[in-house]
Amino acid sequence: MSDTEDAWFAGLAPDDIEEATARVRDGTGDTPREWPTLAVEAGYATDTDDYYQRLHEATLAATRGAVREAETADDRQLVHAVRSMDDTERVANELAERLSEWAGTRFEDAGTGVDAARPLAERDPTGPAEARIVSLARRVVDLTDERDDLRAFVERTAPDVAPNLSAMAGPVLAARLVALAGGLEPLAKKPSGTVQVLGAEDALFAHLRGRASSPKHGVIYVHDYVRNTDPDERGSAARALAGKLSIAARVDHYSGDLRPELQSDLDDRIATIRARTGDPAPGAGGPEGTPEPGGDDA
Amino acid sequence: MTPELPDGVERRPFDERERLATRGDPVYGEPTDGDWRVWDAGRSKLGAMLSVGMDTGLDGGETVLYLGAASGTTVSHVADFAGPTYAVEFAPRPTRDLLPVAEARENLFPLLKDARKPETYAHVVEPVDVLVQDVATRGQAEVANRNRQFLREDGRLLAVVKARSEDVTADPEDVFDEFLDALSGYEVLETATLDPYHEDHLAVVARPTR
Numbered sequence A: 001m002s003d004t005e006d007a008w009f010a011g012l013a014p015d016d017i018e019e020a021t022a023r024v025r026d027g028t029g030d031t032p033r034e035w036p037t038l039a040v041e042a043g044y045a046t047d048t049d050d051y052y053q054r055l056h057e058a059t060l061a062a063t064r065g066a067v068r069e070a071e072t073a074d075d076r077q078l079v080h081a082v083r084s085m086d087d088t089e090r091v092a093n094e095l096a097e098r099l100s101e102w103a104g105t106r107f108e109d110a111g112t113g114v115d116a117a118r119p120l121a122e123r124d125p126t127g128p129a130e131a132r133i134v135s136l137a138r139r140v141v142d143l144t145d146e147r148d149d150l151r152a153f154v155e156r157t158a159p160d161v162a163p164n165l166s167a168m169a170g171p172v173l174a175a176r177l178v179a180l181a182g183g184l185e186p187l188a189k190k191p192s193g194t195v196q197v198l199g200a201e202d203a204l205f206a207h208l209r210g211r212a213s214s215p216k217h218g219v220i221y222v223h224d225y226v227r228n229t230d231p232d233e234r235g236s237a238a239r240a241l242a243g244k245l246s247i248a249a250r251v252d253h254y255s256g257d258l259r260p261e262l263q264s265d266l267d268d269r270i271a272t273i274r275a276r277t278g279d280p281a282p283g284a285g286g287p288e289g290t291p292e293p294g295g296d297d298a
Numbered sequence B: 001m002t003p004e005l006p007d008g009v010e011r012r013p014f015d016e017r018e019r020l021a022t023r024g025d026p027v028y029g030e031p032t033d034g035d036w037r038v039w040d041a042g043r044s045k046l047g048a049m050l051s052v053g054m055d056t057g058l059d060g061g062e063t064v065l066y067l068g069a070a071s072g073t074t075v076s077h078v079a080d081f082a083g084p085t086y087a088v089e090f091a092p093r094p095t096r097d098l099l100p101v102a103e104a105r106e107n108l109f110p111l112l113k114d115a116r117k118p119e120t121y122a123h124v125v126e127p128v129d130v131l132v133q134d135v136a137t138r139g140q141a142e143v144a145n146r147n148r149q150f151l152r153e154d155g156r157l158l159a160v161v162k163a164r165s166e167d168v169t170a171d172p173e174d175v176f177d178e179f180l181d182a183l184s185g186y187e188v189l190e191t192a193t194l195d196p197y198h199e200d201h202l203a204v205v206a207r208p209t210r
């Protein structure tokens, strides 16, 4: 029936609330029509009361999501912040390496890594060369502090931008996925197979050129559910995790409603996968149970 | 002779004064009396239209498309006495406050959409009996023209024109005339200023022409 082609409920399963929400929000139509009666005729609703109930639910969810996204959830800011966080860290490490090389020629006790920069930055230099070394050490310290501040910002912002994704992946990994996809919307639109290998583009291209096996995971590797699953089952774990993360990203983009059951579904799935190799079942579950895995930013 | 109020809207005494009221969840700190809550004409232009005795044609129970719903002060009263009520607003901040208002009213459907782009909600909004417009923005006539497609043949446009939205320096009279000139596909039935409730506003009742 071409009359209902444009309808927000066209071809929609009555229980598919996610898609209904997305349609209300992003759909378009040429001409208003008698949607309530058409929906009943199309079998989407049992009667017009039922239709209005569905419409109420879908418009509330769509508008809630749209408001959240437009207002607080600035995924562009999050993307810039997480990229800057990675850049400051990379540059700090590079400079720290240069610093320890140079400092080693003047101070016997100079260590290596960014942590070695702190005591160096406090020193009283004697002579112009030492003055430069101490000053360089201060830049490394500043960059490291900036990295920490950026990380704190990312952790604060990610749950606003993508509450379900952040709860499941941890805010930093959530932010990385959003950044790799180029935003929450593009992430929400990617198939879960793509989400699974986001960040493994090099390996993926090598595979496509026939020079390697296909990558089983990208940045989601840092998640406890992948990294701490037996290598034999890691591919299945990565697939299960990516599947739930994709759903979480869609819910976050289209409605912003909290869906804690996504986490418990994932916990169950991982428990099943790990049971195959006698691995320990996943921990407590819930947002607290899956912190940013390992606390490092690999 | 004042036209009758729509079903579901009554003049009731509040603090010795007769005031418009509807029945529903309070929204903006208005006085209440049992289920009834004051519809403050000083805060609502549609309330002022009824207060000054314009013939809005409203009977109660209509299907309504409301453009410029903001945080829901007026549209909450509309949903109290009307049927399905579609509330379009394009600013996120007031829409956030509109959400609980709509949650408490099963016939109120909030939409974060731009009223200049009806194609972004024509897949959701059905033909309506009443088009209420209070967008207070540039191009107010154009908004009414573009949304005429939603009005049933015997429907009504209830529009409020804000003089200062168009041009802060222009004489309000000129702005009102321009609005009426630019309105196309409508026959204007009645106009009135909303003094003393709202200065520099013109209220317009119109019906679509074929």
Ligand SMILES: C[S@@+](CC[C@H](N)C(=O)[O-])C[C@H]1O[C@@H](n2cnc3c(N)ncnc32)[C@H](O)[C@@H]1O
Residues within 6 Å of the ligand: B043, B044, B045, B046, B067, B068, B069, B070, B071, B072, B073, B074, B075, B088, B089, B090, B091, B094, B113, B114, B115, B116, B134, B135, B136, B137
């Ligand atoms: C004067 S306020 C409306 C007050 C509201 N009608 C009431 O009485 O409760 C005007 C509203 O129109 C909204 N608005 C302006 N241009 C709009 C547009 N193109 N689409 C949707 N809303 C618009 C503004 O964001 C603002 O909230």
